[in-house]
Amino acid sequence: MTMTVATIVGARPQFVKAAMVIRALKTSRAEIAHHLIHTGQHYDHEMSGAFFKELDLPAPDLNLGIGGGTHGQMTGLMLVELERVLEVLQPGWVLVYGDTDSTLAGALAASKLHVPLAHVEAGLRSFNRTMPEELNRVLTDHASDVLLCPTRTAVSNLEREGLLERTRLVGDVMYDAALHHRNRLSLSALDDLGVVPRSYFLATCHRAENTDNPDRLRSVVGALTMVAQLAPVLFPLHPRTRRRLDEFEISIPTGVTILQPLPYVSMLSLESNAVAILTDSGGVQKEAYFLGVPCITMRSETEWKETIETGWNTLVDTDPKRIFEAAGRIERVRTLPRPPLYGNGDAASKIVATLITLSAERE
Secondary structure: OEEEEEEEEEOOOHHHHHHHHHHHHHHHHEEEEEEEEEEEOOOOOHHHHHHHHHHOOOOEEOOOOOOOOOOHHHHHHHHHHHHHHHHHHOOOOEEEEEOOOOHHHHHHHHHHOOOOOOOOOOOOOOOOOOOOHHHHHHHHHHHOOOEEEHHHHHHHHHHHHHOOOEEEEOOOOHHHHHHHHHHOOHHHHHHHHOOOOOOEEEEEEOOOHHHHHHHHHHHHHHHHHOOOOOEEEEEEOHHHHHHHHHHHHOOOOOEEEEEEEEOOHHHHHHHHOOOOOOOOOHHHHHHHHOOOEEEOOOOOOOOHHHHHHEEEEEEEEOOOHHHHHHHHHHEEEOOOOOOOOOOOOOOOHHHHHHHHHHHHHOO
């Protein structure tokens, strides 16, 4: 009997994760029909179209074209459209990823239609309910039929919430992706920018808590100004961040080089050769750990607490002084052990096997 899976994505990190699971679905010996639904949450070419091509993702079966607007507007519009789509497809499983508005909308649509729902990257908690991402991930976990966890910490979080019975530890599909693409990493991205390995810091900033608050965004830019005294800072700029810098009339100082959003492999290449990475991105924190590069996280908390516990990730919020001090201690970090935290690189195949097994049990 054919198992039908509908994958719902909308943001760049989800494309990376979904690419690995879709590859595993295609290579499975089971009969699987797959439908890829793009909500349109990331809708420009750099943030969406280029990623599909680079990751060898199939063109979406449907692009809802819902991008821009408030969290409520986007989630509501997505929910309406996804409900219509799922009523037509009648899939055996809906797969959602991470913690975006697309994730929550997909989870709500599936659960209200009583379509079995699987959440990839389940169990993450920052314990900060003011973050939209935290609400999205908590609500999605409690709506899901199976919770596919990347780490033992995630499993423990779900156990405390009474969800252990639905939980499976599979590993991290972003680690799968990093291993799959590591042979494609090159120095060409560095050559294009005129830098050499270990001669620069790499920075990213995109979360609403930082970009939509002018004081916090000024602190981030001020911190990068100070860090640039140690080494040049490369700063790929998210579209939201670019808009806010213009809106708040915040100037980028000398020593900080603004870049366009980068393709996945180019970004990995820059990450792997940086002195250290400064970020507010959950995915970039993990990639830094995968690649053995120290990370400085410009947030007050993180859902990837294991990276903090190992010492490879330093939590500094947006205080320029703390960020600068952390940047000056980076070489000590490179001497620390880096234990495996995210599985063996086979998370995608474990996810597919779990769905097949659970489908068979339902028949």
